[in-house]
Amino acid sequence: MKVTKMLKVNRWEDIDWKTVEQSIFRKQNQMYRATLASNIAEVRRLQRDLLKDPYARLLSVKRVTSENTGKNTAGVDKAVIRSNEERLSLAQRLNLDKDYKAKPLKRTYIPKSNGKLRPLGIPTIEDRAYQALVKIALEPEWEAKFSENTYGFRPGRCTIDACMAVWHNLKNRKGEVMVLDADIEGCFDNLNHQYILDKLKGTSNNILRAINQWFKCGYIDDGILHETEAGTPQGGVISPLLCNVGLWGIDFELYEHLITTRTPKDRNLKPFVSFVSNIKNRCREHAPSVGFMQYADDFVIVCENKNYLERVMEVLPTILDKRGLKLSEAKTRQVAFHQGDSFKFLGFVFDKWKSGKHGKQYKVTFYPDPDKVYAFAKKIREWTKMVRLFEYSNKIELTKKADHMKMMVNGWLNYYKWAMDASHGFMKLRRELDTVLYKAYEDVHKHRSSRHDFMKRYVGKVERRGRLVDRFILGDVSFGIFDISADVKWRKVQTARSPFDGDTEYWSCRNAILTGSMAERLYSIQGGYCPICTSKLHWYESWERHHKNKIRTDNKLSNMQLVHKRCHRKQHYADKLNLGAGCPERGTSRSVGKFEGRPSNSP
Numbered sequence: 001m002k003v004t005k006m007l008k009v010n011r012w013e014d015i016d017w018k019t020v021e022q023s024i025f026r027k028q029n030q031m032y033r034a035t036l037a038s039n040i041a042e043v044r045r046l047q048r049d050l051l052k053d054p055y056a057r058l059l060s061v062k063r064v065t066s067e068n069t070g071k072n073t074a075g076v077d078k079a080v081i082r083s084n085e086e087r088l089s090l091a092q093r094l095n096l097d098k099d100y101k102a103k104p105l106k107r108t109y110i111p112k113s114n115g116k117l118r119p120l121g122i123p124t125i126e127d128r129a130y131q132a133l134v135k136i137a138l139e140p141e142w143e144a145k146f147s148e149n150t151y152g153f154r155p156g157r158c159t160i161d162a163c164m165a166v167w168h169n170l171k172n173r174k175g176e177v178m179v180l181d182a183d184i185e186g187c188f189d190n191l192n193h194q195y196i197l198d199k200l201k202g203t204s205n206n207i208l209r210a211i212n213q214w215f216k217c218g219y220i221d222d223g224i225l226h227e228t229e230a231g232t233p234q235g236g237v238i239s240p241l242l243c244n245v246g247l248w249g250i251d252f253e254l255y256e257h258l259i260t261t262r263t264p265k266d267r268n269l270k271p272f273v274s275f276v277s278n279i280k281n282r283c284r285e286h287a288p289s290v291g292f293m294q295y296a297d298d299f300v301i302v303c304e305n306k307n308y309l310e311r312v313m314e315v316l317p318t319i320l321d322k323r324g325l326k327l328s329e330a331k332t333r334q335v336a337f338h339q340g341d342s343f344k345f346l347g348f349v350f351d352k353w354k355s356g357k358h359g360k361q362y363k364v365t366f367y368p369d370p371d372k373v374y375a376f377a378k379k380i381r382e383w384t385k386m387v388r389l390f391e392y393s394n395k396i397e398l399t400k401k402a403d404h405m406k407m408m409v410n411g412w413l414n415y416y417k418w419a420m421d422a423s424h425g426f427m428k429l430r431r432e433l434d435t436v437l438y439k440a441y442e443d444v445h446k447h448r449s450s451r452h453d454f455m456k457r458y459v460g461k462v463e464r465r466g467r468l469v470d471r472f473i474l475g476d477v478s479f480g481i482f483d484i485s486a487d488v489k490w491r492k493v494q495t496a497r498s499p500f501d502g503d504t505e506y507w508s509c510r511n512a513i514l515t516g517s518m519a520e521r522l523y524s525i526q527g528g529y530c531p532i533c534t535s536k537l538h539w540y541e542s543w544e545r546h547h548k549n550k551i552r553t554d555n556k557l558s559n560m561q562l563v564h565k566r567c568h569r570k571q572h573y574a575d576k577l578n579l580g581a582g583c584p585e586r587g588t589s590r591s592v593g594k595f596e597g598r599p600s601n602s603p
Contacts, residue, residue: 012084017062017566018535020055025500025540027053028140032500035144040202043141048204050137057094060132061087064125064237067542075124076106076220090129096206102127102213105233107221113375119189121219121233131214131237134207138200139241140500146244148496149251152296153240156499156507156539159346160418162295163366164492166345167420169291169302170337171364178309179350180301181343183331184320187297188239189231191246192324196232199245211242230324243296246323250299251292257315258290258308300345302337309334347372348419368416368425376412377432380405384440389474391444399475406479409433413484422486430470430481434459437472499539507539512562518545518555522562532567544568550575 027046034042050056065071065081074080081087105121112118123131139155146154151162170177193215200208214236218227232242290312291302303309320326335343342351348366355363383405392398412429416422441454461468464482471480491510499507505528512523522545528537537543542565549559563571 012088015058018533018541018564020059021538021541023055024050024053024059024136025538028136028500029502031140032144032498033502035141044203047137047141047207051096051133051204051206054091056133056136057091057129060094060129060136061091063132064128065090068128068237070122070235073122074106075122075127076104077124077126079125081125090126093126094129094133096130096133096210098206098209100130100206100210100213102130102210102217104217104225105219105235107219107226108235118234120235122235123214123233123237127214128237130210134210135238135241137207138203138238142241142245142248143498143500146248146496146498147251149292150244150247150294151493152294152298153244154498156497156510157493159295160490161493162293163346163348163419164490165291165293166300166302166350167364167366168492169293170350173302173304175338176305177337178303178306179335179337179343180303180309180312181331181333181335181345182299182301182316183328184297184325185328185331186231187247187325188234188243190324190326191231191243192322193230195323196242196246199248211238214238240296247294247297250294250319253319254292254301254312254315255290258311261311295346298346300343344369347416365420367419367421368428370425370428372416373425373428373432377429377436380408380433381436381439383408384436385443388444389437389440395475397475399477402472402474402477405474406477409479409481410484413481417484417486417488418490419486423482426481426486433472433481434470504536504538508537511539511543512537518557518560519543519562521557522560525557526562530564530567531561532563532571535564537562537564541565546571 027050031043031046031050034040034046065087072080072082081090103124103126105123108120108122109117110120143154149165151157151159151165170179193212196215197208197212200211215232216228218225219233220226232239232246289304290308291300293300293302301309301312303312317327333343335341337343337350337352340352342349344350345366347369349369350364350366353363353365355361387401389401389405390398392401413426416425419425437458438451438454441458442449458473460471460473460478462471462480463469464480469480469482471478471483493510494506497503497506508528509523512520512528523537526537529535530537532546543562544565546561546563546568547554547559548561551559
């Protein structure tokens with residue numbers, strides 16, 4: 001099927017998504033390599049080509065109407081696209097020219113972990129499709145420019161990569177190690193529009209015009225239109241990429257200042273020359289003395305001594321000011337790590353523990369933040385009170401409630417299990433969860449309950465590594481805190497690599513590893529191929545786990561297959577036609593494919 005005829009298909013179901021995704025990725029890979037080679041003319045040609053490519057339009061619509069979690073959230077026009085006919089019609093209408101006009105955002109609020117509310121700006125579904133189209137055209141160029149020190153909102157990178165980078169920086173340093181634990185105040189709300197547009201100068205005029213409209217379209221709150229003078233709205237498809245563009249270069253400028261102001265006392269520095277063609281080499285030149293790790297608006301700067309920290313603080317406010325940003329006084333701390341002070345980053349505590357004989361040596365570690373443990377236990381407690389967990393008429397009802405709670409607990413554990421000492425937090429959660437469940441049991445049974453009765457009915461013992469540990473048994477559901485192993489090691493992303501570099505084998509294997517032990521084993525058994533269509537499982541495609549016998553609760557390895565999401569849908573659709581019943585098209589498996597930003601199951 002030719003590209004020029006792709007949008008003339010009559011049915012959304014007839015689209016060959018394998019061909020669509022491979023065609024778009026091929027062009028994105030060419031753009032990535034052209035950027036690294038400084039072939040700007042080729043980059044601009046490929047961007048213009050992608051904006052007009054029918055495949056790119058189809059893929060944009062698919063992502064915002066089928067794959068994104070906010071696909072059922074309407075904007076100010078109250079429109080939501082659910083049928084395939086509407087999806088095809090929207091793809092045919094997408095045309096990013098000078099006539100395009102963005103609609104205002106719908107303002108909504110979600111709770112933050114500190115109890116405050118986070119404002120979101122929700123674009124219409126059509127504007128989201130346009131944003132997804134622009135993101136497809138812009139992202140490969142900027143992935144080639146972004147530093148290896150940045151991890152937030154980037155494909156193939158996540159919070160644990162940033163944490164491992166911090167850990168490596170800390171453990172390899174000796175002496176008076178100082179840490180700047182920094183946070184930018186209202187990053188998304190205060191980014192300078194003109195600064196971002198200047199960084200994007202040279203791209204297509206249609207792209208610049210559309211981005212400027214998304215900046216200036218305003219938002220509607222309680223029926224009143226408010227103008228926006230700064231910031232990129234949280235809730236837009238392209239907002240994370242624009243945020244990264246605005247923050248791009250902080251580490252480059254920081255290292256530039258440190259190199260030009262160096263003193264004879266500075267160690268681990270090569271002789272400075274007046275011209276270095278690759279600015280990334282300057283970062284590596286100074287990295288032995290100062291380490292920079294950034295995840296969106298949170299970043300950690302590890303300094304070899306206090307002198308370096310003072311020189312960092314001389315220039316950092318100026319670097320942020322020209323972007324319209326400033327450090328949060330409440331959340332920014334200077335930490336004397338060599339004296340035993342700890343700091344928090346992305347839900348983990350980085351600390352220095354005594355180890356070795358007689359505690360004369362030190363071990364750098366990180367573990368789940370106790371505040372996050374108690375906050376999650378509180379969340380479970382509120383949920384058990386809402387559903388009245390132990391108030392049930394039969395075993396099936398208890399099993400259904402317990403199955404949901406098991407999913408919540410395993411999601412939390414799967415995020416924090418990658419810490420160097422995850423068991424430190426796991427044990428705390430085990431004690432908290434025991435108290436939470438007993439209180440839930442007490443709420444229902446009042447004064448007729450006792451802890452002995454609760455333990456006898458709902459807690460069992462299993463052997464784990466030579467010792468007995470507790471497992472909660474609720475109906476047909478049983479789970480324990482240490483079912484999710486805390487003795488696993490994260491494989492950090494290599495240097496400045498990006499999924500657009502074309503090494504699909506590396507990124508597909510990494511995708512299987514990051515999406516869970518079951519997916520990793522299935523990927524290895526299948527040799528990286530989908531058993532339904534017999535083609536490669538690429539990182540940029542969505543994967544799902546398929547149950548051979550159509551029984552969702554049978555999760556034995558012999559009954560599972562790792563398949564493309566599109567193949568899975570077709571398989572169940574064919575079964576439904578052939579058998580007249582069978583498994584429903586949705587809800588028969590758990591999606592494990594395509595990782596961006598944080599690991600799946602992150603809280």
